[in-house]
Amino acid sequence: MEIRPILSSLSRHKITAWLVIIEIALTCAIVCNAVFLISQRVDRMNMVSGIAEHELVEIQLANLGVRPDAKARTQEDLAALRKIPGVTQVSLANQMPFSDSETNNSIKLDPTQKLPSLSAALYWGENLAQTFGTQLVVGRNLREDDYRDLDAVNKAAAGGDPNDKALPRVLVITQAVADKLWPGKNPLGRFIYFGKTPETVVGVVAHLVRPASFSQGAEFSLLVPIRPVVGDGSSYLIRTAPQERQRVLKAALAALKALDPRRVVIEKRTWDDVRSEFFQNDRAMTGLLVGVCVALLVVTALGIVGLGSFWVAQRRRTIGVRRALGATRGNILHYFQTENFLLATIGIVIGMVLAYAINLFLMLHYELPRLPVIYFPVGAVLLWSIGQLAVLGPALRAAAVPPVVATRSV
Amino acid sequence: MFGYYLELALRSLKRSPGLTVLMVLAIGFGVAASMTTYAVFRGVSGDPIPWKSSRLFVPRIDMWGPSDSGHVGEPPDALDYTDAMALMRDHRAKLQSAIYLIAPSVIPSGAGRSPIPVDGYAVYGEFFPMLDVPFLYGSGWSADDDAHQAAVAVIGDKLNQQVFGGGNSVGKTIDIEGKDYRVIGVLADWNPQPIFYDVLDTGGYGGGDGPGVFVPFQRAVAVNMSNSGVNLCRVEPTESGFVGLQHSNCIWIAYMAELDGAGAVQSYRQYLDDYAREQRTAGRFSWSPNNRLFDVPAYLEHEHVVPSDTKVSLLVALGLLIVCLVNTVGLLLAKFLRRSGEIGVRRALGASRRAIYAQFLTEAGMIGAGGGVLGLLLTGLGVLGVGVVLPARLAHLARIDPSLLMLTVLVAVVATLLAGIYPTFRASRVQPAWQLKTN
Numbered sequence: 104m105e106i107r108p109i110l111s112s113l114s115r116h117k118i119t120a121w122l123v124i125i126e127i128a129l130t131c132a133i134v135c136n137a138v139f140l141i142s143q144r145v146d147r148m149n150m151v152s153g154i155a156e157h158e159l160v161e162i163q164l165a166n167l168g169v170r171p172d173a174k175a176r177t178q179e180d181l182a183a184l185r186k187i188p189g190v191t192q193v194s195l196a197n198q199m200p201f202s203d204s205e206t207n208n209s210i211k212l213d214p215t216q217k218l219p220s221l222s223a224a225l226y227w228g229e230n231l232a233q234t235f236g237t238q239l240v241v242g243r244n245l246r247e248d249d250y251r252d253l254d255a256v257n258k259a260a261a262g263g264d265p266n267d268k269a270l271p272r273v274l275v276i277t278q279a280v281a282d283k284l285w286p287g288k289n290p291l292g293r294f295i296y297f298g299k300t301p302e303t304v305v306g307v308v309a310h311l312v313r314p315a316s317f318s319q320g321a322e323f324s325l326l327v328p329i330r331p332v333v334g335d336g337s338s339y340l341i342r343t344a345p346q347e348r349q350r351v352l353k354a355a356l357a358a359l360k361a362l363d364p365r366r367v368v369i370e371k372r373t374w375d376d377v378r379s380e381f382f383q384n385d386r387a388m389t390g391l392l393v394g395v396c397v398a399l400l401v402v403t404a405l406g407i408v409g410l411g412s413f414w415v416a417q418r419r420r421t422i423g424v425r426r427a428l429g430a431t432r433g434n435i436l437h438y439f440q441t442e443n444f445l446l447a448t449i450g451i452v453i454g455m456v457l458a459y460a461i462n463l464f465l466m467l468h469y470e471l472p473r474l475p476v477i478y479f480p481v482g483a484v485l486l487w488s489i490g491q492l493a494v495l496g497p498a499l500r501a502a503a504v505p506p507v508v509a510t511r512s513v
Numbered sequence: 514m515f516g517y518y519l520e521l522a523l524r525s526l527k528r529s530p531g532l533t534v535l536m537v538l539a540i541g542f543g544v545a546a547s548m549t550t551y552a553v554f555r556g557v558s559g560d561p562i563p564w565k566s567s568r569l570f571v572p573r574i575d576m577w578g579p580s581d582s583g584h585v586g587e588p589p590d591a592l593d594y595t596d597a598m599a600l601m602r603d604h605r606a607k608l609q610s611a612i613y614l615i616a617p618s619v620i621p622s623g624a625g626r627s628p629i630p631v632d633g634y635a636v637y638g639e640f641f642p643m644l645d646v647p648f649l650y651g652s653g654w655s656a657d658d659d660a661h662q663a664a665v666a667v668i669g670d671k672l673n674q675q676v677f678g679g680g681n682s683v684g685k686t687i688d689i690e691g692k693d694y695r696v697i698g699v700l701a702d703w704n705p706q707p708i709f710y711d712v713l714d715t716g717g718y719g720g721g722d723g724p725g726v727f728v729p730f731q732r733a734v735a736v737n738m739s740n741s742g743v744n745l746c747r748v749e750p751t752e753s754g755f756v757g758l759q760h761s762n763c764i765w766i767a768y769m770a771e772l773d774g775a776g777a778v779q780s781y782r783q784y785l786d787d788y789a790r791e792q793r794t795a796g797r798f799s800w801s802p803n804n805r806l807f808d809v810p811a812y813l814e815h816e817h818v819v820p821s822d823t824k825v826s827l828l829v830a831l832g833l834l835i836v837c838l839v840n841t842v843g844l845l846l847a848k849f850l851r852r853s854g855e856i857g858v859r860r861a862l863g864a865s866r867r868a869i870y871a872q873f874l875t876e877a878g879m880i881g882a883g884g885g886v887l888g889l890l891l892t893g894l895g896v897l898g899v900g901v902v903l904p905a906r907l908a909h910l911a912r913i914d915p916s917l918l919m920l921t922v923l924v925a926v927v928a929t930l931l932a933g934i935y936p937t938f939r940a941s942r943v944q945p946a947w948q949l950k951t952n
Contacts, residue, residue: 125839129836132832298749399833402543403836403840406539406840409532
């Protein structure tokens with residue numbers, strides 16, 4: 104296909120040609136970045152939690168003031184929940200993955216160290232690992248005799264004696280923490296310090312995501328042997344078979360109400376709901392961006408159809424002359440297709456530069472990572488195809504112009 | 514003449530309905546997408562207290578000092594108990610209040626009624642006049658009540674409905690966490706967004722009906738009504754529980770002060786620095802003063818209250834609008850130049866360039882108006898529909914009001930007129946003689 108006649112004809116319609124180019128460039132730049140934003144969201148929404156999500160239900164009760172009998176009540180509640188048929192594991196957890204508030208602690212490998220090694224989320228609750236269903240990679244889970252009561256731990260921590268028996272002495276870490284602290288080495292038996300008390304690593308779990316602050320290391324989580332009491336944001340977690348969840352949730356609420364009808368339930372939901380609520384914003388943003396991308400591509404395609412039709416109408420006579428001089432329908436068709444391909448290519452090149460610039464701007468202001476290179480070829484192919492599809496209609500109409508038009512006066 | 518141009522435009526638009534619909538659709542969609550995201554943006558980034566926001570200030574004191582690495586950063590995001598109490602005691606602003614989030618249970622009288630969990634705040638009496646909090650009945654409490662830790666409470670209208678069945682409940686007794694309080698005021702509907710007086714705990718937005726109960730700060734501390742909001746600690750408290758929190762330098766108290774005039778602001782800054790120096794002399798701080806004093810807009814900006822999602826989606830929607838406009842320029846150009854013959858005849862018959870401008874801009878304006886009407890419908894749908902995709906706490910902030918509707922139509926018409934300028938210019942340059950000859 105000879106390109107020169109196309110270029111010379113385009114140079115007579117500079118503005119219209121540039122309009123098509125600008126439209127394609129803008130669409131390309133925006134769509135590339137929007138799709139990138141979408142993929143970021145999708146990655147976030149598909150984040151691995153490391154727990155048996157489809158088998159868990161959560162019940163959170165309100166904190167009705169400070170009660171001296173909280174410990175006894177908690178044990179009573181746990182026993183009642185355990186008795187419900189179909190329940191396999193029960194735990195009271197201080198916090199859980201995918202919730203907005205988070206208890207973190209910075210840890211050191213040596214109490215004299217100046218800066219902490221990392222900040223990790225602390226999970227505690229008797230039988231918690233078994234209820235979460237975390238997968239043990241090496242070592243052991245926490246045992247009953249490892250556990251200490253929360254109030255005793257607080258008192259001992261305030262007392263300042265690092266050898267106080269009331270302080271927990273062992274903990275379980277995630278693989279991510281092990282890899283960060285001791286890359287390539289066996290973490291079992293090594294020490295972690297919160298304050299001055301050494302805590303021995305006794306086990307490593309494959310995955311356990313932290314509640315919310317994923318940017319500081321999504322799986323920097325620790326399981327520590329502390330028994331919480333009901334209230335203060337802690338939740339009952341109940342593990343059961345997926346199809347039993349609704350029934351168990353109802354039975355659990357009834358059992359808790361039977362123990363004390365005056366208590367207030369703040370949350371009662373399956374873990375699927377927890378995930379879906381936590382990522383609601385991301386889903387909304389994804390929906391919005393997908394909508395805008397589709398709208399952009401449709402508008403651009405329609406614009407190409409509109410301008411293409413205009414060009415064809417304007418050049419009817421010239422097309423007739425070409426046909427009369429021996430050009431085939433195929434020649435005419437290819438002429439318009441090549442023309443569109445040229446415009447699209449220029450648009451795409453400009454669009455890529457623009458996409459990169461927008462990405463730099465977003466990186467600067469909204470802490471986004473760099474646009475992966477793969478977006479450029481994919482974006483280009485997408486826009487080329489849309490351009491070709493859009494121009495097909497007008498180009499076919501152009502090809503259908505009969506040669507006799509050349510001799511007819513308008 | 515305008516009527517004639519309108520008629521001409523209508524005829525021309527009818528002649529190529531496909532193209533017309535295309536342009537109206539493009540403008541309608543572009544404008545609606547921008548306006549819907551703008552409505553959300555406006556909702557979340559609005560000034561919660563526009564008449565007073567420049568006179569309300571949030572002080573920040575660096576009680577943690579430079580980090581272990583020696584880096585001097587921003588002071589912590591709230592105050593600890595010691596500093597908050599010192600500022601209250603010194604009372605240097607016109608009005609001021611320390612604030613912390615409480616979540617007590619209210620126990621309704623009458624057998625068999627469950628306790629109601631409520632969110633609320635422990636504040637000083639000056640909180641209410643300072644933030645112009647509207648009362649349905651009664652009022653806030655006095656400085657005297659603060660000093661005497663009086664058992665008084667201001668309740669929200671919803672709690673008033675739940676506990677007392679509505680009406681003027683001033684003087685009635687309410688059971689909060691097992692203790693009796695005298696209701697001294699009932700709030701009218703009050704839930705400004707962003708929640709500028711407590712960004713730390715709420716992130717700026719909260720759905721629902723706003724705070725349900727207020728009790729005097731010193732009273733809440735005295736009865737051990739613990740902080741239910743965020744507390745951040747550099748060093749773990751050495752005592753446990755709420756008392757431990759008060760004795761620690763963990764931060765958990767929001768603070769707001771009203772300062773009228775630049776002089777007052779200047780002297781308050783001076784006061785904060787003097788205070789920090791005093792603390793240094795006393796040996797509590799070992800660093801030079803590192804304080805901030807933000808007014809409300811600056812504070813909301815500093816805390817990044819407007820979600821970055823909202824800004825990004827506004828940018829994306831604006832991008833869509835621009836593409837739609839470029840599209841419209843192209844289509845208008847196609848449409849106008851196709852009528853070169855008609856223009857030639859009009860020019861030959863004596864129409865001036867200005868007349869051609871008027872005619873074609875009228876036509877562009879009509880398309881804009883069409884796009885505006887479609888945009889109105891779609892914006893309406895969009896704003897109603899944001900609730901489906903956005904979380905309720907943000908979605909309810911997006912509202913349709915006359916100014917938004919006017920803006921929608923205005924944006925559509927102005928944008929289309931802008932898009933029409935170049936095509937019209939080209940149309941007005943058509944050479945009459947050339948056109949007449951070729952025809």
